Amino acid sequence: MSTTLPIDQMIDTQRGTISREIFVSPEFHAAELEKLFTRAWLFVGHESQIPKPGDFFVSRMGQESVILCRDSRGAVHVFLNSCRHRGMKICRYEQGNTSLFVCPYHSWSYTTDGKLQGVPLYRSLYEGVLNREDWSLIEVPRLACYKGTVWASWDAEAPDFLTYLGGAVDHLDQVLDCRDGRPGGSEVIGVHKWILPTNWKFAAENFLGDTYHNPSHRSVDMIGIGPSGEKGQRRDNEYNKGQHVWVGFPQGHGMHSVWMPEQQEYQPGYAQYPEVDEYFRHCFEERKRRQGDKARLMPFTGNLFPNTSYHGRQPRGLCVWHPHSPTETEAWRFFLVDADAPAAVKDVLRRFYMRYSGPAGMTEQDDMENWLYATQSSMGTIARRYPFNYQASMGAYKTNDPIPGDVSLQITDQTPRNYYRVYSRYLKGDGWDSLLGRDLQPIQRAAE
Amino acid sequence: MTAVERLLLKQEIEEFLYSEADLLDQRKFRDWLDLLAEDLVYFMPIRRNVKFGQHDEKENTRQGEGISWFDEDKWTLTKRVEQVLTGVHYAEEPLSRVTHMVSNVRLLDVTPEQVTVGCRFLVYQNRVEYENYTFIGRRTDILRRNGDSWLIARRELILEQNVLLAKNLSIFF
Ligand code: FES
Ligand SMILES: [Fe+2]
Numbered sequence: 001m002s003t004t005l006p007i008d009q010m011i012d013t014q015r016g017t018i019s020r021e022i023f024v025s026p027e028f029h030a031a032e033l034e035k036l037f038t039r040a041w042l043f044v045g046h047e048s049q050i051p052k053p054g055d056f057f058v059s060r061m062g063q064e065s066v067i068l069c070r071d072s073r074g075a076v077h078v079f080l081n082s083c084r085h086r087g088m089k090i091c092r093y094e095q096g097n098t099s100l101f102v103c104p105y106h107s108w109s110y111t112t113d114g115k116l117q118g119v120p121l122y123r124s125l126y127e128g129v130l131n132r133e134d135w136s137l138i139e140v141p142r143l144a145c146y147k148g149t150v151w152a153s154w155d156a157e158a159p160d161f162l163t164y165l166g167g168a169v170d171h172l173d174q175v176l177d178c179r180d181g182r183p184g185g186s187e188v189i190g191v192h193k194w195i196l197p198t199n200w201k202f203a204a205e206n207f208l209g210d211t212y213h214n215p216s217h218r219s220v221d222m223i224g225i226g227p228s229g230e231k232g233q234r235r236d237n238e239y240n241k242g243q244h245v246w247v248g249f250p251q252g253h254g255m256h257s258v259w260m261p262e263q264q265e266y267q268p269g270y271a272q273y274p275e276v277d278e279y280f281r282h283c284f285e286e287r288k289r290r291q292g293d294k295a296r297l298m299p300f301t302g303n304l305f306p307n308t309s310y311h312g313r314q315p316r317g318l319c320v321w322h323p324h325s326p327t328e329t330e331a332w333r334f335f336l337v338d339a340d341a342p343a344a345v346k347d348v349l350r351r352f353y354m355r356y357s358g359p360a361g362m363t364e365q366d367d368m369e370n371w372l373y374a375t376q377s378s379m380g381t382i383a384r385r386y387p388f389n390y391q392a393s394m395g396a397y398k399t400n401d402p403i404p405g406d407v408s409l410q411i412t413d414q415t416p417r418n419y420y421r422v423y424s425r426y427l428k429g430d431g432w433d434s435l436l437g438r439d440l441q442p443i444q445r446a447a448e
Numbered sequence: 449m450t451a452v453e454r455l456l457l458k459q460e461i462e463e464f465l466y467s468e469a470d471l472l473d474q475r476k477f478r479d480w481l482d483l484l485a486e487d488l489v490y491f492m493p494i495r496r497n498v499k500f501g502q503h504d505e506k507e508n509t510r511q512g513e514g515i516s517w518f519d520e521d522k523w524t525l526t527k528r529v530e531q532v533l534t535g536v537h538y539a540e541e542p543l544s545r546v547t548h549m550v551s552n553v554r555l556l557d558v559t560p561e562q563v564t565v566g567c568r569f570l571v572y573q574n575r576v577e578y579e580n581y582t583f584i585g586r587r588t589d590i591l592r593r594n595g596d597s598w599l600i601a602r603r604e605l606i607l608e609q610n611v612l613l614a615k616n617l618s619i620f621f
Contacts, residue, residue: 092497093497093498093499094496094497094610095496096499096502189514189515190494190509190514190515191494192494192515192612193494193610193611193612194611194612194613194614194615195611195612195613195614195615196615197615198615216538218534218536219531219534219536219537219538220531222531222534222536223527223530223531223534225524225527225531229523330611335514335515347512350514350515350519351519351520351524353515354515354516354517354518354519354520355520355524355527359517359612359614359615359616359617359618360492360517360518360616360617362528362531362537365537365539365540365616365617365618366537366538366539368539368615368616369538369539369615370538372579372615373576
């Protein structure tokens with residue numbers, strides 16, 4: 001079915017036009033579930049959510065429920081949340097600790113490493129026929145833990161996670177590393193889950209570095225909801241001395257980050273909370289000392305292909321856009337802090353996160369409004385005849401200058417053009433060399 | 449307190465809650481802010497699906513810890529009002545049509561200075577053309593005497609949803 005979709009007509013990254021069909025049509029939605037969400041590495045959760053043996057957290061991959069679980073020996077697994085017998089959802093709690101997952105329907109039970117253990121009336125009904133080994137929970141063939149985050153892919157042939165990330169890892173590190181530059185060390189302090197009537201890609205591409213939509217957040221800038229409480233901005237301006245960069249990678253990842261000057265200095269913030277400002281000043285100096293030149297890279301927002309978005313600092317967290325249908329998305333946001341940050345710092349951060357992000361967040365509410373009505377008003381027969389425009393900053397980028405990746409120094413649609421180029425390769429069922437962009441030399445990429 | 453005094457107090461509290469709801473429905477947001485104590489706590493936890501027996505401990509996120517739908521103070525609510533009044537807060541521009549229903553009012557605790565009131569809320573939001581949201585739940589308020597009226601010192605909203613079935617919580621509860 002999906003092979004007959006006119007993908008190249010719909011997605012013309014050279015002209016910078018993309019058909020509205022990919023945002024509203026059931027065919028594209030079905031093709032995404034079949035060809036993209038079954039292969040790409042997807043974010044599942046965070047190890048801080050399952051610290052002890054037997055801990056589990058129920059998550060999602062694409063449209064399906066999965067269980068992230070630490071088995072009795074401490075190994076991490078991701079299972080499809082569906083009984084092998086007749087499909088019952090075996091776990092309907094959001095998180096907890098257990099030694100067995102017992103299916104509510106006919107009481108088959110599974111150990112935390114996914115093995116089928118209990119089969120009621122086994123002797124009289126199944127002896128000699130049912131081999132328990134063959135009926136374990138369905139487990140993802142590929143799993144990766146990276147600095148606390150857990151990722152999985154349904155494709156046994158998928159490249160390892162770091163290969164899949166490519167150069168985007170430097171940017172993800174800025175989200176996951178401690179504010180003082182130690183590697184990793186974050187924890188999840190809460191998860192938002194909500195339904196938005198929009199195509200999931202509107203949200204994903206917004207985080208690819210759509211800085212162009214800043215005017216839609218004028219209201220929060222006007223009133224000032226940042227940690228300094230100053231009017232005129234919705235967060236502290238840590239980056240006014242830096243070079244803003246919009247970066248794309250051949251694997252489809254894209255982000256808006258900042259390349260700070262060599263002799264960067266701490267920009268005071270958190271004016272309402274001097275002790276928090278002091279803490280972040282200390283972190284800033286430590287990070288510079290530990291990471292040297294690498295500390296010049298600062299994160300804004302990004303999207304790791306296909307549907308894991310992040311905010312890097314103010315606020316800080318990962319957001320996953322799970323498709324329900326072409327026009328409905330379930331969003332899960334995982335809020336992050338440094339696990340060993342002082343309690344007073346965590347408190348200021350969580351309060352800021354809540355007023356900034358998600359359905360109750362003063363900033364993101366306006367995004368949700370835009371995505372809803374952009375989806376709805378693209379559904380009509382006439383509307384679908386007219387593609388979206390992705391022509392901003394055509395060709396205006398350099399490769400590996402001043403940092404790795406295709407780097408634009410101005411607001412650009414290059415990151416979404418790149419994203420949809422990779423997206424179309426998934427929908428065509430390309431092999432991994434193509435999905436990773438290995439065929440593209442920098443110069444060819446520049447021309448594309 | 450005699451039974452009659454209690455009845456009159458309940459009547460007074462109910463009238464306060466109804467007129468408070470009316471201010472919001474009439475979009476008199478600044479007047480509504482005047483009913484909030486300076487040390488207000490405004491809290492709506494996220495509800496989780498937990499095993500039987502763990503509800504007290506784990507069902508709701510907690511005030512003062514981690515992430516909830518709302519865990520904020522008067523400063524933040526004032527910002528929310530200011531934001532709506534900018535006229536460019538697109539999630540509430542044009543303004544939604546909202547009705548707050550308050551029922552099942554009970555006086556849970558009465559002291560000379562303050563009253564703890566339990567009630568149920570049903571908030572209906574209709575937005576632009578076709579957007580409809582219904583928020584239903586339990587509410588516990590602490591009302592503090594303020595001359596011949598009251599100030600809301602604490603509002604806890606237990607929304608009966610797990611995954612939020614609305615794109616936004618852009619209205620006041
Ligand atoms: S469906 Fe799970 S035991 Fe039958
Ligand atoms: Fe936004």
